[in-house]
Amino acid sequence: MPLARKYRPQTFEDLVGQPHVTTPLTRAIEAKRVGQAYLFTGQRGVGKTSAARILAKCLNCVKGPIAKPCQQCPSCLEITGGSSLDVIEIDGASNRGIDEIRSLRETVKFAPTHGAFRIYIIDEVHQITHDGFNALLKTLEEPPAHVKFIFATTTAHKVPATILSRCQRFDFRRLNGKTIVPVLKDIAKAERIAIEDDALYTIARAAEGSLRDAEVILEQLVSFCAGPIQEEDVNRLVGAIEQDALLEWMRALLDHDANAALLLLSRQLEQGKEVTHLLVGLLMHLRNLLILRTTTDPARGGAGAPSRQALLEQLVDLPTEQLARLDEQAKRVSAEELLMMAQVLAGAYELIRRSPFAQAILEFVLIKLATRDSWTSLAQVIERLEQLSQSSTSRRPDAPLLDAPVPPSVPGGTTTKLKPNTTPEASAKRLVAQAAPPESESAEQPSSTVSTALEAAVSLEQALGHWPQVLARLAQQKMSLAAYLADARPLRVMGSVVQVGLPAFVLHQEVLNLPENLRLVEQVLSDVVTQPLTVDYTTLPASQPSQSTSSMVQEATESTAPEASGPMAPPILQDIVKLFDATIVNQPPKP
DSSP states (O other): OOHHHHTOOOSTTTOTTOHHHHHHHHHHHHTTOOOSEEEEEOSTTSSHHHHHHHHHHHHHSTTOSOSSOOSOSHHHHHHHHTOOSSEEEEETTTSOSHHHHHHHHHHHTSOOSSSSOEEEEEETGGGSOHHHHHHHHHHHHSOOTTEEEEEEESOGGGSOHHHHTTSEEEEOOOOOHHHHHHHHHHHHHHHTOOBOHHHHHHHHHHHTTOHHHHHHHHHHHHHHOSSSBOHHHHHHHHTOOOHHHHHHHHHHHHTTOHHHHHHHHHHHHHTTOOHHHHHHHHHHHHHHHHHHHHOOOOOTTOTTOOOHHHHHHHHOOSOHHHHHHHHHHHTTSOHHHHHHHHHHHHHHHHHHHHOTTHHHHHHHHHHHHHTOOOOOOHHHHHHHHHHHHHHHHTSOTTOOOOOSOOOOOOTTOEEEEEOOOSSTTOOTTOOEEEESOOTTSOSHHHHHHHHHHHHHHHHHHHHHHHHHHHHHHHHHHOHHHHHHHTTOEEEEEETTEEEEEEOSOHHHHHHHTSHHHHHHHHHHHHHHHTSOOEEEEEEOOTTSOOOOHHHHHHHHHOOOOOOOOOTTSOHHHHHHHHHHTEEEEEOOOOO
């Protein structure tokens, strides 16, 4: 007999991890206030059908209704063996039509054979058709006194509200590793299975909260392994990554060692691991590090607050020895940096899941994480952008920020050449501005050109001035988008279109160009600027690497003395020289 059936709970006391279900049911039976219909909902393998059978035994036991069935009477033995004529189990997936429900209604009127109740257990009840639910509704609303209905489903939201309103609903919880591991230990002891504690925790994590799945994995391992079951055996069977490999992988990323990170990825792929499993494993490892980094012991006087160790045992499904190793690694990095790394991995999950180049995308992500120099938190970026906004609004109105394309220089024109940036990624202050039209042009043409340029410049200045507010609002609605846009900046405004420059990272381009993300950015930008705008992304030139927002803000807010621009330079050129730390290379002769 399979372990999942052999060690199936037979009483409410045996049902682990669901005290919020067993306690009210026990009290209802003792008070003789049993409902006419119950709905048990929750993920697979947490005890919904087992609880339904236990409730049926409690109601039909010869000593019942009783909270603890005797397990010896004919009724209890028949229900345990699945042969009771008074307990009818129906699969909702294969008996979902109106004809099957009509047949059920015909049998409802018959009295039980030797039990007190006729009990219908319908598993996966959400699979029943709309017409089938309508046929069942009247019977469910006014069933005979000897009939009880117990429904089980993994998706309660698919059950019609008319059915839900006539049932007492119990939501079964997902089981954590601390609940699953003791049960597996007892089974291993009873079956004389030699297994290490690390392997038990690995099974619990692979089961994803399902006790039945954990029992199935344990049974597979008995046939898979010749000697004592170890963590490596479980990982080979379920395709997971070892904790030691995750620690080494994370150590390479923290040490900025891209070679080691890529080599570890290659080794895992050679062992047959899937790219998505590797990404999820690394992401969960980051999650555990973040929890270890942010949890602290409660302050003195905090009555009832759990200790840090108790909280970690509840949140992280790892043995105590491995928790200590993770704690040491978590001390090497700040919580902000861990959160940013987790956001990068989480943003890449959808791309890897649906892309034919999953391995390449994961390699790009590892390189991005391993070659980072210094990440600034979003709060610091927004604060610096706000400082830039305040400094830009303090300038006089006739000195706008020009960032529009300018025609090539003409003979006799003035060319302004910017100083090279000092930071490796700096590109915010690149500008070559040509002004002063040729002497042969009329006086009206320069006036019109300058007016048009000023209008465009004011619009761009407005977009740059509101950019900190845009990032702040995006951070409140979707933190990952704000993190990706932290490396971007508005380049120019063309009517109602704001062109935003992005660094040449495939991940940034893919995520920000998703329709739902693009709509959200446009909506926030339009709300902040108070006029409808659309966003057009462009890649910053590869020859001029993009500058992070934090560096851009820091350089834009620095107050440096400009080069001498000449006493006769036009006022607008003087403002450009002052703002961009530029040098006038050529100045037109006096008219």
